[in-house]
Amino acid sequence: MDDAKWRAGYALLKQFGLSFDLQTPWARLEEARRLATDFPDTLIVLNHTGLPADRSREGLEGWRKAMRHFALAPNVAVKISGIGRADTAWTVTDNRQIVLDTLDIFGVERCMFASNFPVDSVVASYAEIFAGFLEIVSDFSLSEQEALFHDNAVRYYRIGS
Secondary structure: OOOHHHHHHHOHHHHOOOOEEEOOOHHHHHHHHHHHHHOOOOOEEEHHHHOOOOOOHHHHHHHHHHHHHHHOOOOEEEEEOOOOEOOEOOOHHHHHHHHHHHHHHHOHHHEEEOOOOOHHHHOOOHHHHHHHHHHHOOOOOHHHHHHHHHHHHHHHOOOOO
């Protein structure tokens, strides 16, 4: 993300009114934050929740710190997806805190639920994962749920405009 030639191409996104979907592990979010700061008119949508694969206490602390720093850029959003782990069945218990921390860090207005299918089919069905997301935010207001499951994606991806 710091390569000058790559950034020259990235700069064209603004000219065409495009956003950028970024998949990177949380350890690279410092670079992503520089990119967001240097190109404030281009939206960056972080895929797969910053890939919090290491669920150890230290791993999650590092992920939260990196996510908080990245979220300081006003032109970033996050797709809550891809949080399943290949060796573990997807459960609300295992993923609740990741979802809630992401929502706390970015705010509902900069988050959206997304799919990582067919990759996540090794940990759960599509229906199980989205039912899990719905359970996790069941105490949120209807407008917040609509934003997370629909409205934010429509806005960020300019669907119907």
